[in-house]
Amino acid sequence: MRAHGAVAIRAEHVSKQFRLGKQRNQFPTLRESLTSGALRVVRGVASLGRGRAEDAADPTLLRALEDVSFEVRQGETLGIIGANGAGKSTLLKVLAQVTEPTSGRAEVHGRLGSLLEVGTGFHHELTGRENVFLNGAILGMTRNEIRTRFDEIVAFAEVERFIDTPVKFYSSGMYLRLAFAVAAHLEPEILLVDEVLAVGDAAFQQKCMGKMDEVAREGRTVLFVSHNMTAMEGLCDRLIWMRDGRIAQDGPTREVVSDYLRTYLTTRTETAWLDASTAPGNEQVRMHAARVRPRDGRAGDAISVETPFVLEFEYRPDSAGLLPSLHLFNDEGVVVFNVGPTEPSPWRERRERGTLVRDVCHVPANLLNDGVHRVAFCLSKGNDVVFWLDDVLTFDVRDSVAQRGEWYGKWAGVVRPLLEWETGSLP
């Protein structure tokens, strides 16, 4: 936590509405407007662009922001999370004065720089050098400011050799690096950042995050919109969770992230079928419950890549010798593993019918990669599948901040084991 000073941004009851349908998706032709708009013109040109009273019940009206109020102190790093279309980007655009609020008021104290998109205004025919000056001017830097920081910008972007080459010959990585470098050297008191981390290669993302962290540590105010929860946890003190244009939650990062994940990811860490007549099953088996929980916790408790956890299945077999197994899928639908008991004799020898049994599968720490995982449960007898239940459990394996160090991107791979390494010099 850093010490925070005076108010940097204050938003009071900010709302923003868009008109959906024709006017947004498809541009009206003059003829349409001349005919339909003739009446409006008669009512007076003065009403042009003004909000209209009849909008209240209009279904084509999208309320992108509704009654949003919050305060950001100087030096604070505030993250904004939410599903697509929740109003995060609109909020930044209102603060950046790109779009006007429909009602409400906001105050911005100090020079504000926005990174709503990397490379805004870059022209592919111009050289790197020319684009630095152009982009800098677009972002609000004076020529002198750009000149004094020029070498630093170019060095940060690592494009020294190509600075006098038109950017159309740049690789996309070089292009992004240069674009980010200009924006990063804007040195505003308040920086708005929208999803820059969604672009570029791993090394570039790391560099961006490092720079943003540096900006934040210098005591400047940062507002940061992202889907990357790990980045959020690494950078932000406080989070605002936007939902349907409103602030759903505003609080310490860890708290908001876990609440957000619990709601946003439709996870199902525990299912119980209390009524046997509607529970999934057949004449040989009837499900009772399933859950996933940390080895030392309850269903619903967070599971990270470092948490050993168990998968539990409760059912009433009506047939002898049913052997359980499960498929575990990752969020791309890849089967991470398919396992059954290594020593199946207790199941094979099972003779009780109609009694409730519980099978428990232990998954060690440092096996799964982070992300949402789904479980399919299967019972078989010999070579026949007797019962199969898809998506019986869906749960999120969270990333671990402690393991990561400087790197905030997604770790590649279906699994993420911790393996032993050694090193030694050869004679």
Added chain:
Amino acid sequence: MSPEASVTIIQPSRGWVSLRLGALWRYRELLYFLVWRDVKVRYKQTVLGASWAILQPFFTMLIFSIFFGKLARMPSDGVPYPLFAYVALVPWTFFANGLTLSSNSLIANQGLLRKVYFPRLVIPLAAVASGLLDFVIAFVVLFGMLVWYGIVPTWHVLWLPALVVLALVTSLGAGLWFSALSVMYRDVQYVVPFLVQVWLYSTPIVYPASLVPAGWRTAYAINPMVGVVEGFRWALLGTGTAPGPMILVSALAALAMTFGGLVFFRRMERTFSDMV
């Protein structure tokens, strides 16, 4: 910029908004860079580069001279027809290109509009101003023609800067209207070329203003380009009208159109980033 002093208040603008020309002044460097970009890109992207600035009015002049001058025997106030036409075509080309470019400028720069804040007026203004270099280049050729025809300009040439400003204001005024409209109505991009053509023939370029009955000339000058073209001919060739009622009417018409355009543009500005 001192940090303590800069507090930005963001709220919906209501009713008639101020023109905020002060903000435009603060963003003069951006204006400079946008002009610079437009010029640079235009010259880089085209094979013939800067020579377009000459070729466009020059070939138009050739065609006009053959068909209107030679074949139709259009009167030219006693001046050789090629010179008569070219003197008019230089400011006209500046005006027509400025109008076309500024009308499309908001659409062409929609990426900027959606992502960054700055006074939107900078965009059409830069589009018009970027034609000034072309104008200067075309003017050099005009100078050569004056020498070729042995015409020595008088002190009247001192009026030229004012006339160029009038052409610029006219171009910007119309461009403001059309660029603001183009955000809402994409038809504008088809309207403008047609309008430029009609405007060309309602301006004394292929014919002298003296063809218009004397009683109607002042009314004729409501088209601001009448004042610009006649002014150019008077200043360089010593023909036509001295700056008098006609040019005054043209100037007033241009100012009215531009002021209206500014107000309209500012009023529509709030919707630009949502519409483009």
